[in-house]
Amino acid sequence: MKQDGDLETILGYQLQRANLEITGDARRVLAPFGLTPAKFAALLMLRANPGCDQTALGRALSINRSSVMKLINLLEAQQFVERRAGRNLRTNALHLLPDGEARLTTVLRALRESDDRMSARLTAAERTTLLALLRKLGSARGRNSALPI
Protein backbone atom coordinates (compact mmCIF):
# COMPACT_ATOMS: atom_id res chain seq x y z
CA MET A 1 0.00 0.00 0.00
CA LYS A 2 1.22 3.42 -0.96
CA GLN A 3 0.92 6.33 1.43
CA ASP A 4 -1.23 9.15 0.15
CA GLY A 5 0.66 12.39 -0.39
CA ASP A 6 -2.29 14.56 0.50
CA LEU A 7 -3.06 12.80 3.76
CA GLU A 8 0.56 13.20 4.77
CA THR A 9 0.12 16.96 4.91
CA ILE A 10 -3.44 17.26 6.15
CA LEU A 11 -3.21 18.48 9.71
CA GLY A 12 -6.56 17.06 10.79
CA TYR A 13 -5.66 13.57 9.64
CA GLN A 14 -2.29 13.51 11.37
CA LEU A 15 -3.86 14.93 14.52
CA GLN A 16 -6.50 12.23 14.54
CA ARG A 17 -3.92 9.46 14.10
CA ALA A 18 -1.64 10.78 16.81
CA ASN A 19 -4.58 11.39 19.08
CA LEU A 20 -5.84 7.83 18.76
CA GLU A 21 -2.36 6.48 19.38
CA ILE A 22 -1.69 8.51 22.50
CA THR A 23 -5.23 8.43 23.84
CA GLY A 24 -5.41 4.69 23.37
CA ASP A 25 -2.61 4.11 25.82
CA ALA A 26 -4.05 6.66 28.23
CA ARG A 27 -7.36 4.83 28.09
CA ARG A 28 -5.73 1.54 29.01
CA VAL A 29 -3.93 3.17 31.92
CA LEU A 30 -7.02 4.99 33.21
CA ALA A 31 -9.45 2.10 32.88
CA PRO A 32 -8.41 0.29 36.09
CA PHE A 33 -9.26 3.47 38.00
CA GLY A 34 -12.70 3.66 36.41
CA LEU A 35 -11.65 6.74 34.46
CA THR A 36 -11.51 7.82 30.84
CA PRO A 37 -9.45 10.64 29.31
CA ALA A 38 -12.41 13.03 29.39
CA LYS A 39 -13.27 12.29 33.02
CA PHE A 40 -9.63 12.56 33.99
CA ALA A 41 -9.30 15.98 32.34
CA ALA A 42 -12.41 17.17 34.15
CA LEU A 43 -10.95 16.06 37.48
CA LEU A 44 -7.70 17.95 36.90
CA MET A 45 -9.55 21.08 35.88
CA LEU A 46 -11.77 20.78 38.94
CA ARG A 47 -8.81 20.38 41.22
CA ALA A 48 -7.42 23.65 39.90
CA ASN A 49 -10.79 25.37 40.31
CA PRO A 50 -12.60 24.08 43.37
CA GLY A 51 -16.13 25.36 43.78
CA CYS A 52 -16.63 26.28 40.13
CA ASP A 53 -19.97 25.64 38.46
CA GLN A 54 -20.70 23.31 35.58
CA THR A 55 -20.92 25.94 32.90
CA ALA A 56 -17.56 27.40 33.87
CA LEU A 57 -16.00 23.94 33.83
CA GLY A 58 -17.41 23.39 30.37
CA ARG A 59 -15.86 26.62 29.16
CA ALA A 60 -12.49 25.75 30.64
CA LEU A 61 -12.55 22.37 28.94
CA SER A 62 -14.17 23.80 25.82
CA ILE A 63 -17.04 21.37 25.92
CA ASN A 64 -20.78 21.74 26.02
CA ARG A 65 -22.81 22.15 29.21
CA SER A 66 -24.66 18.92 28.52
CA SER A 67 -21.37 17.09 28.07
CA VAL A 68 -20.26 18.38 31.46
CA MET A 69 -23.45 16.99 32.97
CA LYS A 70 -22.61 13.50 31.80
CA LEU A 71 -19.08 13.68 33.17
CA ILE A 72 -20.09 15.06 36.56
CA ASN A 73 -22.92 12.57 36.93
CA LEU A 74 -20.46 9.74 36.45
CA LEU A 75 -17.75 11.25 38.65
CA GLU A 76 -20.29 11.91 41.38
CA ALA A 77 -21.50 8.32 41.25
CA GLN A 78 -17.87 7.22 41.58
CA GLN A 79 -17.37 9.44 44.62
CA PHE A 80 -14.71 11.53 42.96
CA VAL A 81 -16.75 14.70 43.04
CA GLU A 82 -19.57 16.36 44.94
CA ARG A 83 -22.16 18.93 43.92
CA ARG A 84 -22.56 21.43 46.73
CA ALA A 85 -24.79 24.46 47.06
CA GLY A 86 -23.53 27.16 44.71
CA ARG A 87 -23.44 30.94 44.92
CA ASN A 88 -27.11 31.04 43.99
CA LEU A 89 -29.98 28.64 43.61
CA ARG A 90 -29.31 27.71 40.04
CA THR A 91 -25.60 26.95 40.21
CA ASN A 92 -23.75 24.04 41.72
CA ALA A 93 -20.38 24.35 43.37
CA LEU A 94 -18.29 21.40 42.24
CA HIS A 95 -15.75 19.97 44.66
CA LEU A 96 -13.34 17.07 44.58
CA LEU A 97 -13.91 14.82 47.56
CA PRO A 98 -10.81 14.28 49.73
CA ASP A 99 -10.60 10.65 48.73
CA GLY A 100 -11.17 11.59 45.11
CA GLU A 101 -8.28 14.00 45.25
CA ALA A 102 -6.07 11.33 46.79
CA ARG A 103 -7.02 8.87 44.07
CA LEU A 104 -6.43 11.51 41.42
CA THR A 105 -2.86 11.93 42.61
CA THR A 106 -2.22 8.25 42.05
CA VAL A 107 -3.89 8.30 38.66
CA LEU A 108 -1.89 11.31 37.56
CA ARG A 109 1.32 9.49 38.33
CA ALA A 110 0.22 6.54 36.21
CA LEU A 111 -0.84 8.78 33.37
CA ARG A 112 2.47 10.62 33.36
CA GLU A 113 4.14 7.29 32.78
CA SER A 114 1.87 6.63 29.83
CA ASP A 115 2.59 10.07 28.47
CA ASP A 116 6.33 9.55 28.79
CA ARG A 117 6.13 6.14 27.18
CA MET A 118 4.14 7.48 24.26
CA SER A 119 6.36 10.48 23.68
CA ALA A 120 9.50 8.38 23.98
CA ARG A 121 10.12 8.62 20.27
CA LEU A 122 10.41 12.38 20.57
CA THR A 123 13.30 14.20 22.19
CA ALA A 124 12.47 16.36 25.18
CA ALA A 125 12.85 19.44 23.02
CA GLU A 126 10.55 18.02 20.37
CA ARG A 127 7.96 17.19 22.97
CA THR A 128 8.06 20.74 24.30
CA THR A 129 7.76 22.14 20.78
CA LEU A 130 4.86 19.86 19.99
CA LEU A 131 2.98 20.89 23.13
CA ALA A 132 3.46 24.55 22.35
CA LEU A 133 2.20 24.16 18.79
CA LEU A 134 -0.79 22.12 19.89
CA ARG A 135 -1.71 24.73 22.46
CA LYS A 136 -1.62 27.37 19.76
CA LEU A 137 -4.05 25.37 17.66
CA GLY A 138 -6.29 24.31 20.52
CA SER A 139 -6.49 27.72 22.14
CA ALA A 140 -9.10 28.81 19.61
CA ARG A 141 -11.19 25.85 20.64
CA GLY A 142 -14.65 26.88 21.67
CA ARG A 143 -14.30 30.48 20.65
CA ASN A 144 -17.13 29.72 18.30
CA SER A 145 -19.19 26.76 19.37
CA ALA A 146 -18.64 25.97 22.99
CA LEU A 147 -17.54 29.27 24.47
CA PRO A 148 -20.16 31.84 23.51
CA ILE A 149 -18.85 34.03 26.34
Place this chain on the structure above:
Amino acid sequence: MKQDGDLETILGYQLQRANLEITGDARRVLAPFGLTPAKFAALLMLRANPGCDQTALGRALSINRSSVMKLINLLEAQQFVERRAGRNLRTNALHLLPDGEARLTTVLRALRESDDRMSARLTAAERTTLLALLRKLGSARGRNSALPI
Protein backbone atom coordinates in the same frame (compact mmCIF):
# COMPACT_ATOMS: atom_id res chain seq x y z
CA MET B 1 -11.05 29.96 35.87
CA LYS B 2 -7.45 28.94 36.28
CA GLN B 3 -5.72 26.75 33.76
CA ASP B 4 -4.47 23.49 35.17
CA GLY B 5 -0.70 23.12 35.07
CA ASP B 6 -0.81 19.38 34.56
CA LEU B 7 -3.24 19.51 31.68
CA GLU B 8 -1.00 22.04 29.98
CA THR B 9 1.72 19.44 29.62
CA ILE B 10 -0.31 16.31 29.01
CA LEU B 11 0.15 15.43 25.37
CA GLY B 12 -3.10 13.53 25.06
CA TYR B 13 -5.17 16.43 26.33
CA GLN B 14 -3.59 18.99 24.03
CA LEU B 15 -3.93 16.59 21.11
CA GLN B 16 -7.60 16.11 21.81
CA ARG B 17 -8.25 19.84 22.02
CA ALA B 18 -6.36 20.62 18.84
CA ASN B 19 -7.99 17.71 17.09
CA LEU B 20 -11.49 18.87 17.97
CA GLU B 21 -10.68 22.38 16.86
CA ILE B 22 -9.24 21.42 13.49
CA THR B 23 -11.59 18.53 12.81
CA GLY B 24 -14.60 20.67 13.68
CA ASP B 25 -13.89 23.02 10.84
CA ALA B 26 -13.12 20.15 8.49
CA ARG B 27 -16.47 18.61 9.40
CA ARG B 28 -18.32 21.81 8.50
CA VAL B 29 -16.50 22.00 5.17
CA LEU B 30 -17.05 18.34 4.31
CA ALA B 31 -20.71 18.15 5.32
CA PRO B 32 -22.14 19.79 2.16
CA PHE B 33 -20.44 17.05 0.15
CA GLY B 34 -21.99 14.34 2.29
CA LEU B 35 -18.57 13.50 3.72
CA THR B 36 -16.96 13.28 7.15
CA PRO B 37 -13.26 13.37 8.01
CA ALA B 38 -13.07 9.57 8.23
CA LYS B 39 -14.81 9.01 4.90
CA PHE B 40 -12.66 11.67 3.28
CA ALA B 41 -9.46 10.04 4.51
CA ALA B 42 -10.63 6.69 3.17
CA LEU B 43 -11.28 8.24 -0.24
CA LEU B 44 -7.81 9.74 -0.44
CA MET B 45 -6.20 6.49 0.60
CA LEU B 46 -8.27 4.64 -1.99
CA ARG B 47 -7.30 7.05 -4.71
CA ALA B 48 -3.66 6.31 -3.97
CA ASN B 49 -4.29 2.56 -3.96
CA PRO B 50 -6.93 1.62 -6.51
CA GLY B 51 -8.03 -1.98 -6.39
CA CYS B 52 -6.91 -2.62 -2.83
CA ASP B 53 -9.04 -4.76 -0.55
CA GLN B 54 -10.81 -3.69 2.63
CA THR B 55 -8.35 -5.22 5.03
CA ALA B 56 -5.42 -3.50 3.36
CA LEU B 57 -7.26 -0.20 3.46
CA GLY B 58 -7.87 -0.68 7.15
CA ARG B 59 -4.19 -1.29 7.74
CA ALA B 60 -3.20 1.79 5.80
CA LEU B 61 -5.63 3.93 7.80
CA SER B 62 -4.86 2.06 11.03
CA ILE B 63 -8.47 1.20 11.64
CA ASN B 64 -10.34 -2.03 12.14
CA ARG B 65 -11.80 -4.16 9.36
CA SER B 66 -15.30 -3.62 10.66
CA SER B 67 -14.76 0.13 10.70
CA VAL B 68 -13.71 -0.05 7.06
CA MET B 69 -16.95 -1.90 6.31
CA LYS B 70 -19.03 0.95 7.62
CA LEU B 71 -17.11 3.55 5.66
CA ILE B 72 -17.20 1.64 2.38
CA ASN B 73 -20.89 0.83 2.75
CA LEU B 74 -21.64 4.54 3.06
CA LEU B 75 -19.26 5.58 0.28
CA GLU B 76 -20.69 2.94 -2.01
CA ALA B 77 -24.23 4.13 -1.33
CA GLN B 78 -23.07 7.64 -2.18
CA GLN B 79 -21.57 6.44 -5.47
CA PHE B 80 -18.07 7.48 -4.52
CA VAL B 81 -16.72 3.95 -4.53
CA GLU B 82 -17.39 0.55 -6.04
CA ARG B 83 -16.65 -2.96 -4.85
CA ARG B 84 -15.41 -5.01 -7.77
CA ALA B 85 -14.34 -8.64 -7.97
CA GLY B 86 -11.04 -9.05 -6.17
CA ARG B 87 -8.06 -11.27 -6.77
CA ASN B 88 -9.95 -14.17 -5.25
CA LEU B 89 -13.46 -14.97 -4.13
CA ARG B 90 -13.13 -13.59 -0.66
CA THR B 91 -11.59 -10.20 -1.41
CA ASN B 92 -13.11 -7.08 -2.91
CA ALA B 93 -11.20 -4.73 -5.16
CA LEU B 94 -12.16 -1.21 -4.14
CA HIS B 95 -12.26 1.45 -6.80
CA LEU B 96 -13.16 5.11 -6.87
CA LEU B 97 -15.83 5.74 -9.48
CA PRO B 98 -14.86 8.34 -12.10
CA ASP B 99 -17.45 10.78 -10.81
CA GLY B 100 -16.36 10.08 -7.25
CA GLU B 101 -12.79 10.91 -8.13
CA ALA B 102 -13.93 14.15 -9.77
CA ARG B 103 -15.95 15.08 -6.71
CA LEU B 104 -13.03 14.21 -4.47
CA THR B 105 -10.84 16.69 -6.31
CA THR B 106 -13.31 19.45 -5.52
CA VAL B 107 -13.62 18.38 -1.90
CA LEU B 108 -9.86 18.26 -1.48
CA ARG B 109 -9.60 21.84 -2.63
CA ALA B 110 -12.20 22.92 -0.06
CA LEU B 111 -10.52 20.98 2.69
CA ARG B 112 -7.14 22.51 1.92
CA GLU B 113 -8.72 25.89 2.51
CA SER B 114 -10.02 24.73 5.87
CA ASP B 115 -6.62 23.34 6.74
CA ASP B 116 -4.92 26.61 5.78
CA ARG B 117 -7.46 28.66 7.73
CA MET B 118 -7.00 26.52 10.83
CA SER B 119 -3.22 26.54 10.71
CA ALA B 120 -3.15 30.26 10.01
CA ARG B 121 -1.92 30.95 13.51
CA LEU B 122 1.18 28.90 12.81
CA THR B 123 4.01 29.94 10.52
CA ALA B 124 4.69 27.71 7.55
CA ALA B 125 7.76 26.37 9.32
CA GLU B 126 5.78 25.64 12.47
CA ARG B 127 3.14 23.82 10.47
CA THR B 128 5.79 21.66 8.83
CA THR B 129 7.39 20.92 12.18
CA LEU B 130 4.04 20.05 13.70
CA LEU B 131 3.18 17.66 10.89
CA ALA B 132 6.52 15.92 11.21
CA LEU B 133 6.13 15.48 14.97
CA LEU B 134 2.57 14.22 14.63
CA ARG B 135 3.64 11.69 12.04
CA LYS B 136 6.29 10.42 14.42
CA LEU B 137 3.68 9.89 17.10
CA GLY B 138 1.04 8.46 14.80
CA SER B 139 3.35 6.12 12.94
CA ALA B 140 3.19 3.63 15.78
CA ARG B 141 -0.56 3.60 15.40
CA GLY B 142 -1.90 0.14 14.85
CA ARG B 143 1.34 -1.64 15.48
CA ASN B 144 -0.45 -3.24 18.37
CA SER B 145 -4.19 -3.15 17.98
CA ALA B 146 -5.18 -2.48 14.42
CA LEU B 147 -2.23 -3.72 12.40
CA PRO B 148 -1.50 -7.29 13.49
CA ILE B 149 0.46 -7.77 10.22
Place this chain on the structure above:
DNA sequence: TATTGTTATACTCTATAACTATA
Protein backbone atom coordinates in the same frame (compact mmCIF):
# COMPACT_ATOMS: atom_id res chain seq x y z
C1' DT C 1 -34.70 38.30 29.24
C1' DA C 2 -30.62 35.66 30.03
C1' DT C 3 -28.52 31.93 32.32
C1' DT C 4 -28.03 27.22 34.79
C1' DG C 5 -28.93 22.85 35.08
C1' DT C 6 -31.21 19.22 33.06
C1' DT C 7 -33.08 15.70 29.80
C1' DA C 8 -33.68 13.36 25.50
C1' DT C 9 -31.79 12.41 21.34
C1' DA C 10 -28.33 11.83 17.86
C1' DC C 11 -23.91 11.55 15.41
C1' DT C 12 -18.91 10.29 14.60
C1' DC C 13 -15.37 7.26 15.15
C1' DT C 14 -13.81 3.27 16.63
C1' DA C 15 -13.59 -1.48 18.83
C1' DT C 16 -14.72 -6.52 20.03
C1' DA C 17 -16.72 -10.79 19.15
C1' DA C 18 -18.63 -14.10 16.51
C1' DC C 19 -20.23 -15.83 12.05
C1' DT C 20 -19.67 -17.35 6.94
C1' DA C 21 -17.17 -18.35 3.06
C1' DT C 22 -12.98 -19.06 1.01
C1' DA C 23 -7.92 -20.04 0.79
Place this chain on the structure above:
DNA sequence: TATAGTTATAGAGTATAACAATA
Protein backbone atom coordinates in the same frame (compact mmCIF):
# COMPACT_ATOMS: atom_id res chain seq x y z
C1' DT D 1 -5.98 -23.25 9.94
C1' DA D 2 -5.91 -18.70 8.59
C1' DT D 3 -7.94 -14.88 6.31
C1' DA D 4 -11.68 -11.63 4.11
C1' DG D 5 -15.80 -9.92 4.65
C1' DT D 6 -19.74 -9.32 7.40
C1' DT D 7 -22.99 -8.38 11.25
C1' DA D 8 -24.44 -7.03 15.75
C1' DT D 9 -23.32 -4.63 19.59
C1' DA D 10 -21.01 -1.33 22.43
C1' DG D 11 -18.39 2.56 24.26
C1' DA D 12 -16.33 7.21 24.30
C1' DG D 13 -16.80 11.88 23.24
C1' DT D 14 -19.30 15.19 21.65
C1' DA D 15 -23.48 18.17 19.97
C1' DT D 16 -28.33 20.26 19.48
C1' DA D 17 -32.76 21.39 21.07
C1' DA D 18 -35.97 22.16 24.36
C1' DC D 19 -37.58 22.76 29.17
C1' DA D 20 -37.89 24.38 34.17
C1' DA D 21 -36.15 27.16 37.66
C1' DT D 22 -33.79 31.11 38.84
C1' DA D 23 -31.45 35.56 38.17
